[in-house]
Structures are given as structure tokens and as C-alpha cells.
Amino acid sequence: xxxxxxxxxxxxxxxxxxxxxxxxxxxxxxxxxxxxxxxxxxxxxxxxxxxxxxxxxxxxxxxxxxxxxxxxxxxxxxxxxxxxxxxxxxxxxxxxxxxxxxxxxxxxxxxxxxxxxxxxxxxxxxxxxxxxxxxxxxxxxxxxxxxxxxxxxxxxxxxxxxxxxxxxxxxxxxxxxxxxxxxxxxxxxxxxxxxxxxxxxxxxxxxxxxxxxxxx
Numbered sequence: 646x647x648x649x650x651x652x653x654x655x656x657x658x659x660x661x662x663x664x665x666x667x668x669x670x671x672x673x674x675x676x677x678x679x680x681x682x683x684x685x686x687x688x689x690x691x692x693x694x695x696x697x698x699x700x701x702x703x704x705x706x707x708x709x710x711x712x713x714x715x716x717x718x719x720x721x722x723x724x725x726x727x728x729x730x731x732x733x734x735x736x737x738x739x740x741x742x743x744x745x746x747x748x749x750x751x752x753x754x755x756x757x758x759x760x761x762x763x764x765x766x767x768x769x770x771x772x773x774x775x776x777x778x779x780x781x782x783x784x785x786x787x788x789x790x791x792x793x794x795x796x797x798x799x800x801x802x803x804x805x806x807x808x809x810x811x812x813x814x815x816x817x818x819x820x821x822x823x824x825x826x827x828x829x830x831x832x833x834x835x836x837x838x839x840x841x842x843x844x845x846x847x848x849x850x851x852x853x854x855x856x857x858x859x860x861x
């Protein structure tokens with residue numbers, strides 16, 4: 646199957662799971678419980694197939710899960726949390742591409758296009774989204790997209806103001822400001838995120854970031 650075919654099946658599976666979960670919540674039964682188990686099993690299989698086909702097509706898979714909020718996430722929170730992360734990643738990609746600290750958030754159309762994450766599907770269990778990013782496979786080194794995610798993790802996992810000040814000369818003010826905006830969007834509802842950057846079976850980034858670590 647192609648990526649688009651598996652993607653469609655994942656979307657259909659998510660809809661079936663949602664409907665069955667609601668029905669099970671209204672009236673629990675063994676048949677509904679069995680159906681849910683089968684649907685969850687199918688989802689795992691489809692997710693595995695999606696990652697395998699994506700790897701062959703030189704497409705990375707990015708899982709973005711929001712969890713542990715004080716209240717159910719609103720559309721505004723989800724929009725801000727996703728948009729601000731995409732902006733941060735694009736700025737970091739532009740930074741590592743030039744090898745120079747960046748103090749402005751103005752990006753070229755090429756940088757924006759190359760670093761854009763495309764929606765693939767959503768999944769239940771907290772609030773989860775999966776995106777794809779075309780990414781070349783280099784034999785002896787990581788790509789600029791890989792490097793951008795690694796540098797982004799350095800900023801997002803900083804635990805003190807002193808660490809942030811130390812990173813600013815390396816990356817410039819633009820990535821720091823973008824990271825602050827992203828973490829602010831998350832901290833408004835006290836939520837955390839779990840992000841996985843997948844290449845086939847390898848997970849190159851899987852942090853559990855706490856957005857309140859270096860918020861004032």
C-alpha cells in the first residue's frame with residue numbers, strides 16, 4: 646500500500662475507535678470491548694506499516710502528543726501549540742542551514758517549504774497528531790532537518806535561565822523567542838508534550854518536555 650492509502654485507513658480506524666469508545670461509554674458489553682481491542686490492534690499494525698512505507702519513501706514521521714492538562718484542550722490551544730512549534734522548527738532549520746545565529750524570524754520561502762510538516766492522521770489517547778516531513782537519507786551524517794530537531798531539543802529541555810542565556814549566542818535570539826512562544830502556549834493550560842521523530846524503527850528524538858521549566 647502507498648502512504649496515502651495507509652493514511653486513509655488510519656483516519657477511518659480513528660473514526661471507528663471514537664464511535665466505538667462512545668458506544669462503550671454509554672453501554673458496556675463484551676462485544677463492544679472485543680471490537681475496541683480489534684480496532685486498537687489494527688491501529689498498531691497500520692501505524693507500523695505507515696512508518697515502514699514512509700521510511701522507504703524517505704519521509705520522516707513526527708508524532709506530537711499533548712497530555713496532562715488542567716482542562717480539555719480548546720481549539721485555540723491546539724492551534725497555538727501546533728503553529729508555534731512549526732514556527733520554531735522552521736526558524737531552527739533556517740539557523741542550522743546557514744550555520745549562523747539568527748536574530749530575526751523572517752524566513753525564505755524555501756526554508757518554510759522544506760521544514761513544513763504535513764498532517765497525516767490523528768489518534769486518541771490524550772490528543773495526538775502525526776505529521777510527515779520528506780527528509781533525505783545521508784549515509785554518514787544527519788541532514789539539516791535532523792540537526793534542526795536536535796538543536797530545538799537543546800533549547801526546549803533547558804532547565805534554567807542560565808542555560809538559555811548560554812544557548813542564545815549559539816543560535817541567536819529568534820529561536821529562543823520562538824521557543825518561549827511555543828512553551829507559553831502549552832503552559833497556558835499546564836500541558837506537556839511528547840514528540841517523537843521517527844526514521845523507520847529508530848526514534849531520534851523522544852523527550853517529555855515540561856513547558857514550565859524556564860517560564861517566568
